[in-house]
Amino acid sequence: MNKTNNIGIFDSGVGGLSIWKELHQLMPFENTLYLADSLNAPYGNKSVDEILSLSIKNTETLIKMGSKIIVVACNTATTNAISTLRNTYDVPIIGIEPAIKPAALNTLSKNIGILATRGTLNSSLFVSTSNEFTNSITLHEVIGEGLVTLIENGKLHSPEIDLLLKKYTDDLIKKEIDYLVLGCTHYPFLIPQLKKLIPSTIQIIDSGEAVARQTQAVLEMNNLLNISNTKPELQFYNNKHIETMIQLLDSYKNDVLINTLSF
Numbered sequence: 001m002n003k004t005n006n007i008g009i010f011d012s013g014v015g016g017l018s019i020w021k022e023l024h025q026l027m028p029f030e031n032t033l034y035l036a037d038s039l040n041a042p043y044g045n046k047s048v049d050e051i052l053s054l055s056i057k058n059t060e061t062l063i064k065m066g067s068k069i070i071v072v073a074c075n076t077a078t079t080n081a082i083s084t085l086r087n088t089y090d091v092p093i094i095g096i097e098p099a100i101k102p103a104a105l106n107t108l109s110k111n112i113g114i115l116a117t118r119g120t121l122n123s124s125l126f127v128s129t130s131n132e133f134t135n136s137i138t139l140h141e142v143i144g145e146g147l148v149t150l151i152e153n154g155k156l157h158s159p160e161i162d163l164l165l166k167k168y169t170d171d172l173i174k175k176e177i178d179y180l181v182l183g184c185t186h187y188p189f190l191i192p193q194l195k196k197l198i199p200s201t202i203q204i205i206d207s208g209e210a211v212a213r214q215t216q217a218v219l220e221m222n223n224l225l226n227i228s229n230t231k232p233e234l235q236f237y238n239n240k241h242i243e244t245m246i247q248l249l250d251s252y253k254n255d256v257l258i259n260t261l262s263f
Contacts, residue, residue: 008067013041015186016073022212038240044117055081079123098183113172116183237261
């Protein structure tokens with residue numbers, strides 16, 4: 001595998017762009033290739049078999065497009081498919097899980113909130129991880145029903161999304177949480193709105209930075225880190241529409257290539 005091959009990233013849509021931004025910030029010279037499976041979003045309401053099938057399709061597409069490592073930038077896909085992917089393909093595969101551990105280690109109120117999809121919260125991997133770190137802590141789970149679809153449809157700043165966020169955060173604030181874990185890669189785009197709705201005593205935490213560090217570490221371990229300092233190729237593909245992707249990548253518009261692609 002060539003060091004200049006791309007870092008492949010996939011998600012059920014545009015949510016994983018929050019992970020891509022962390023990867024690019026940490027490793028600015030790495031070539032990246034991002035697949036947004038918006039045609040099948042959201043993954044959170046699908047069966048385990050459906051999630052597995054879509055994850056395999058996305059992984060094989062990235063391998064064919066020359067990815068040297070694959071980041072599953074989707075909590076639902078990670079928690080339901082990561083073991084099968086790692087057992088099936090030789091390429092290193094990085095998953096993403098809700099950041100329960102750091103929240104559990106730092107909470108003072110012993111009450112942690114998690115906003116995630118149904119598919120993530122119901123997965124066996126999430127349940128086992130939660131049980132490992134929350135022995136003396138209460139985890140308050142809220143399914144963010146409708147949020148992914150609104151973000152995918154370009155309604156990140158809309159009355160509909162504000163109403164849903166108020167409903168979900170009101171429930172969690174009553175539980176006296178001091179950490180809010182975001183368990184879906186779409187949700188970091190909602191942090192500005194969330195900060196207006198919750199007390200400043202509640203810290204919001206997501207997995208993006210940790211995933212970027214882990215990806216870098218695995219690349220170094222496999223001698224795959226790109227050591228050149230040439231301008232990278234930053235490619236983004238969506239199998240439905242690219243309008244929302246263009247909106248979310250606006251600050252990078254002079255450096256990225258965004259196209260539709262059937263996969």
